[in-house]
Amino acid sequence: MLHPLIREINAVALTAETSDLAVWHQALAERLTTAVHEANQRGRAGWPAAVRHTLNDRTRVLGPEHPHTLASRDSLGLAPDGMGEHAQAVRMHRSTLDDRTRIPSSAEHPDTLASRHNLALALTSAGEQAQAIDLLRRTLGDRVRILGDEHPHTLSTRNALETALAMSTQRPQSRWWHWRRRRNVAAGGGASR
Numbered sequence: 001m002l003h004p005l006i007r008e009i010n011a012v013a014l015t016a017e018t019s020d021l022a023v024w025h026q027a028l029a030e031r032l033t034t035a036v037h038e039a040n041q042r043g044r045a046g047w048p049a050a051v052r053h054t055l056n057d058r059t060r061v062l063g064p065e066h067p068h069t070l071a072s073r074d075s076l077g078l079a080p081d082g083m084g085e086h087a088q089a090v091r092m093h094r095s096t097l098d099d100r101t102r103i104p105s106s107a108e109h110p111d112t113l114a115s116r117h118n119l120a121l122a123l124t125s126a127g128e129q130a131q132a133i134d135l136l137r138r139t140l141g142d143r144v145r146i147l148g149d150e151h152p153h154t155l156s157t158r159n160a161l162e163t164a165l166a167m168s169t170q171r172p173q174s175r176w177w178h179w180r181r182r183r184n185v186a187a188g189g190g191a192s193r
Contacts, residue, residue, distance in 0.1 A: 052076060067111060070100055074115050077122065086126035093119035110153070113143055117157050124160070129168035136161040 055072040062069050073096040081089035097115040106112050116139045123132035140161055143154040 065099060065103060070096055070115070071111065073099075074111075074118055077118060081122050081125055086122060089122040090119065090126050090128070093122050108142055108146055110147065113139055113146070114153070117153070117160065120157075120164070121160060124164045124167065129164055132164045133161065133168060136164055 055069065055076055058066065058069040058072050073092065077089050077092035077096060079089075080086070080092065093115065097112070097119050100109075100112045100115050101107055116135055120132045120135040120139060123129075123135065136157060140154065140157045143151065143157050147154050
């Protein structure tokens, strides 16, 4: 059984008097744009439903441990965190990470590192600084080793670690919003905002 969105796109493409794939691609782009607009109108509540639908389809078609299915689960875990439901986000990210690490030779895969990073962010949001810091330190070390010191994902994890450290009691004298000013003053540039 096809999803109604796919049936609609196929109907538009198949009724066209051409076999050109561009017609199908145009129908797909237009319908997806409309679907995104409809989800935006419903606000944040519309996005988890859209991602959950994709997750259900991927689970059914590809299986629960397929990389694309796990990527959808990771994306779905971002929604509750953004809506302030941090404990739910932690549970979802932890479950995804557990499933990713059960797959042989995936412990150091970039997708697994992304799941660890996302879990650490959810832990930070949930106030679990010690766990978040530990996970971010491990993730940063692995990302430096696997992706390199200047890779954007490595830099993102480094930034998340610094933020988590600033929010924790491990740096009671330091506040993240002062770092930039301190570095600028130390470099002889005066105070900045």
